[in-house]
Amino acid sequence: MPEVSERPLNFIEKIIEDDLKNGRVPEGGIVTRFPPEPNGYLHIGHIKSICLNFSLAEKYHGRCHLRLDDTNPAKEENEYIDAIKDDIRWLGFDWGEHEYYASDYYDQLYEIAVRLIREGKAYVDSLSAEQMKEYRGTLTEPGRNSPDRDRSIEENLRLFEEMRQGLHPEGSYTLRAKIDMASPNMNLRDPALYRIKFATHPRTGDKWCIYPMYDFTHPISDAIEGITHSICTLEFEDHRPAYDWATSIDGIEHTPHQYEFARLNITYCLMSKRKLLYLVNNGLVSGWDDPRMPTVAGIRRRGYSPQAMKDFVSRVGVAKVEGVLDFSLMEFCVREDLNRRARRLMAVLDPVEVVIDNYPEGQVEYFEAENNPEDADAGTRKVAFSKHILIEREDFMEVPVKGYHRLYIGNEVRLKYAYYITATGIEKDDDGNITLIHATYDPLSRGGQTPDGRKVRGTSHWVSKDHCIKAEVRQYDKLFSSENPGQATGNYLDDLNPDSLVVINGACIEQEAANAKVGDYLQFIRNGYYCVDSRDSRPDRMVFNRTVTLKDSWAKQKARMGL
Numbered sequence: 001m002p003e004v005s006e007r008p009l010n011f012i013e014k015i016i017e018d019d020l021k022n023g024r025v026p027e028g029g030i031v032t033r034f035p036p037e038p039n040g041y042l043h044i045g046h047i048k049s050i051c052l053n054f055s056l057a058e059k060y061h062g063r064c065h066l067r068l069d070d071t072n073p074a075k076e077e078n079e080y081i082d083a084i085k086d087d088i089r090w091l092g093f094d095w096g097e098h099e100y101y102a103s104d105y106y107d108q109l110y111e112i113a114v115r116l117i118r119e120g121k122a123y124v125d126s127l128s129a130e131q132m133k134e135y136r137g138t139l140t141e142p143g144r145n146s147p148d149r150d151r152s153i154e155e156n157l158r159l160f161e162e163m164r165q166g167l168h169p170e171g172s173y174t175l176r177a178k179i180d181m182a183s184p185n186m187n188l189r190d191p192a193l194y195r196i197k198f199a200t201h202p203r204t205g206d207k208w209c210i211y212p213m214y215d216f217t218h219p220i221s222d223a224i225e226g227i228t229h230s231i232c233t234l235e236f237e238d239h240r241p242a243y244d245w246a247t248s249i250d251g252i253e254h255t256p257h258q259y260e261f262a263r264l265n266i267t268y269c270l271m272s273k274r275k276l277l278y279l280v281n282n283g284l285v286s287g288w289d290d291p292r293m294p295t296v297a298g299i300r301r302r303g304y305s306p307q308a309m310k311d312f313v314s315r316v317g318v319a320k321v322e323g324v325l326d327f328s329l330m331e332f333c334v335r336e337d338l339n340r341r342a343r344r345l346m347a348v349l350d351p352v353e354v355v356i357d358n359y360p361e362g363q364v365e366y367f368e369a370e371n372n373p374e375d376a377d378a379g380t381r382k383v384a385f386s387k388h389i390l391i392e393r394e395d396f397m398e399v400p401v402k403g404y405h406r407l408y409i410g411n412e413v414r415l416k417y418a419y420y421i422t423a424t425g426i427e428k429d430d431d432g433n434i435t436l437i438h439a440t441y442d443p444l445s446r447g448g449q450t451p452d453g454r455k456v457r458g459t460s461h462w463v464s465k466d467h468c469i470k471a472e473v474r475q476y477d478k479l480f481s482s483e484n485p486g487q488a489t490g491n492y493l494d495d496l497n498p499d500s501l502v503v504i505n506g507a508c509i510e511q512e513a514a515n516a517k518v519g520d521y522l523q524f525i526r527n528g529y530y531c532v533d534s535r536d537s538r539p540d541r542m543v544f545n546r547t548v549t550l551k552d553s554w555a556k557q558k559a560r561m562g563l
Contacts, residue, residue, distance in 0.1 A: 010318035012052070012259055016060055016229060030062035030228045034088070034095075035218065038068050038202075039075040040273035041288040041295045042087045044330075045264040048313045052261070053231055054093040065225055066095040069102045071217050073201035081202070083288070087296035091306045102217045103203045105224055109212045110164070112220065112249060113175060113193055117156045119250070122193060123149055124159040125176045132174075135181075136189050142182035143189045149178065163196055166209040170196045177216075179245060187242040191215055215239055219246040222256040230256045233263035234322055264316065265324045267483040269294040270492060284496065285479070289535065291545050292479040292500050302476060303521060303531030303547030308337035327478065334548050338521055338529045343371045343378065345516075346416065346461040347509040347524035347544075349473055351390035353465060354437045356421060359387040364467070367417040367447070381512050384467035385418050390508050392526075395460045396437055398426065405457035407437070413458035416525065420445035420456060461525045468508045471542040474533070475502040513542065526550065 009017065019025050032053040036042060042050075057064035066088065070076050088095070116122035125148045127135060137143035151159075163173055175194035183189055193216045198209050219242075222230050230243070237260045247255050263271075270276060276293065279285045288295050291302035299309070312333040316325060365385045372378035391407070400408040407413050412422040419441040427436040444451055477500050486492030509524070516522060518534045528550050533543040 011320060012056065012229070012231060012261065012318055013059075015259060016056065019228070020060065025228055026226065028062075028226070030057065030060050031065065031226050032057050032062065032229055032231060033065040033067050033222065033225065033227050035067045035069045035221075036084055037072070037214075038070055038077065038080040038084060039072060040080060040277055041083050041297050043271055043273070043276065043296065044266065044269065044294045044299065044309075045271045046087075047091065047296065047309050048264040048316065049231070049233070050088055050091055050093060051310055051313050052318060054088075054095075056229070056231075062228075063098055064093070064095060065098040065100055065227070067100040067102065067221060067225065069214065069218060069221070070201070070203065071102050071211055071214050072197075073199040073211065074197060076202055078202050083297060087300075090296070090300060091310070100221070100225060101203060102212075102221050103201060105217070105221055106204060106208060106212070108224065109217060109220060112251070113212070113216075114157070114160070115251065116177065116193070116249065117160060117175075118153060120153060121178050122156070122175055123151050123178055124156045124163070125149075125174050125190075126172065127174075128171065132192075136186065137181070139186070145181050146176070146190070149190070160194075163194070163210050164208075166196075166198070168196060170198060172196065175210075177245070183241075185238065185241050187215065187239050188245065191242055215242050216246055219243040219256070219258075220249075220252065223247050223252045223254045226254050227256040230258040232258060232260055234260045234320070235263065236260060260320070262319045262322045264313065265322065266294070266327055266330060267324055268327045268478045268480050268485070270480070270485055275492060284493075291474070291476045294479075301531075301534050302545055303338075303529060304334055305337050305341065305521065308334045311337060324484075327483075331548050335529070335550075338523065338547065340374050341372075342521040342523040342529055343516075344369070344373075344523050344525055345510055345513055346383070346463055347473070347507060347513070347527055347530075348390045348392055348461070348463050348468075349504050349507045349524075349527060350393045351463075351506075351508050352393045352396060352434055352437060354389050354391055354421070354423075354439050354462070356387050356389070356439050356441045357424070358440045361387055363387065364464070365418075369417050383417055383510055383512075384464045385415075386464045386466060388465040389415070389462045390465050390468070391437075391460050391462045393434070396423065396426075396434070398434065406460060407439075407458065411458070412442075412456050413460055414445075414448050414456050416459055416461050417447070418462070419443070420448070420450065463508050463510050465508075467511055469511060469514050469542060471507050471509055471513065471544055473504040473507040473530070473544050473546070475504065475546045476500065477502075507544075509542075509544075513544075514539075516542070516544075521547075523550075 034050050034053045054064045125146050127146050135144045174192045176190045176192050179188045181189045192213050194210045197211050240258050243258045289297035289301045312330050366382040368380050369383045370380050396407045407423050409423045412420050414420050421439040421441045423439050425438040426434050429435050479500050480495045481497040482495035485495040516532050518532045522530045524530050529547040530544045533545050537543040
């Protein structure tokens with residue numbers, strides 16, 4: 001038995017441990033699987049399933065398969081398959097040699113379907129989709145048998161073979177299981193097993209023009225692969241009787257069991273691949289990897305770390321009851337992780353120049369700055385200081401309000417790592433905009449220490465005007481402005497956040513930023529956490545994406561004051 005964990009076991013772990021204790025697990029150990037459909041990119045909700053399936057296999061010394069459930073060639077692409085594998089590897093999991101596809105089993109599935117027809121357990125139906133829905137009944141009324149339900153076995157075999165040969169158009173026939181049209185479970189009212197579809201499959205090409213349905217393919221694939229614990233989300237709970245029916249078909253030797261857990265729902269996010277695809281296809285985002293998208297590719301490009309996301313799903317836990325998590329919990333996990341690993345840099349996003357009048361022209365000093373105060377091993381860097389520096393425009397106020405402790409005329413503030421300065425005057429353009437701030441510095445305050453021990457209440461970050469790089473900074477926020485997109489109007493597009501992306505051109509960042517590369521985690525001091533954009537950034541045109549904001553006490557105070 002595995003070692004006892006410090007945290008309480010979740011209900012699936014309890015099931016597995018009971019199965020192991022009572023000899024219900026084959027000699028090879030438990031076998032789980034992550035079975036995505038390659039009809040889109042993985043989203044944040046999939047991370048919970050990935051971590052659960054792979055971690056259970058690791059904990060109990062079993063194995064986890066990656067199986068692409070590629071049963072709908074009209075919506076599947078190799079691009080999606082490659083992206084799925086990249087995302088799983090990014091999370092730190094590896095399926096080794098156990099990479100499978102539902103299409104690997106098409107021949108076996110076809111043979112099983114023929115056997116069901118021969119045994120009188122399946123029939124070819126000519127009802128249209130609308131008619132089939134009508135005949136299926138409702139939750140309170142039983143369904144009615146299709147007029148084709150009593151076709152002879154010979155006729156069913158002939159028609160199914162003609163379907164396979166492509167002799168009938170799409171929608172003209174389906175193969176259905178003969179179960180129970182009066183069943184209280186709608187999924188057992190003669191579910192479809194095969195449909196006609198003339199589409200080139202990414203792996204099997206044009207070999208087939210009939211394709212098995214998901215509810216037929218999925219359980220049999222599990223059985224073929226020897227899956228011991230088929231773990232899925234609660235939306236498939238009603239499908240479990242159909243799963244059990246399929247795995248009990250004569251000739252199937254292994255019987256897996258399905259267990260359902262609550263999926264990951266997060267406020268301000270959509271977890272529908274169909275709706276996400278609409279955003280991509282209609283240019284409402286820049287692609288599946290747009291940093292505003294709740295896709296794994298999107299959060300990777302935005303700068304989330306795999307460790308943060310694993311921590312997030314660990315905190316969420318594994319439950320049997322659906323719920324909605326607050327987006328802020330995910331951001332908390334991201335901040336907590338990045339605080340430990342992100343390298344600090346000073347960046348001025350909305351610069352205004354400060355000339356230090358009593359500092360020697362042409363002189364340059366270098367200050368030692370720690371790369372990460374949370375990591376003693378992160379080392380230090382040199383930050384250039386000169387007569388002409390840049391600060392954030394919001395760090396100067398011509399007429400200060402109560403509670404404002406940053407720079408204004410006559411006030412002294414500390415420049416981080418450097419000196420105390422005092423504003424003495426300003427210059428403006430014809431429109432009244434401040435173009436230059438004059439200041440003096442105290443040469444005895446180097447590093448924030450003064451002989452008289454005086455302290456100041458305000459600290460500003462800065463960069464030397466002649467010792468910085470200019471970059472594009474993309475300020476990302478939530479894609480939707482409503483906690484539940486579409487709830488108010490019925491159309492989720494109405495809740496798209498118009499401020500989900502603000503692009504800043506000409507942001508000034510200390511020179512060290514020129515050495516940043518894709519995959520680095522950065523904190524722009526007082527501005528937030530950032531990363532190098534993996535798609536658009538180049539050595540001659542750096543682009544930084546905001547991962548998540550910092551907690552800004554002054555911003556909150558301004559909001560309370562209505563500024």
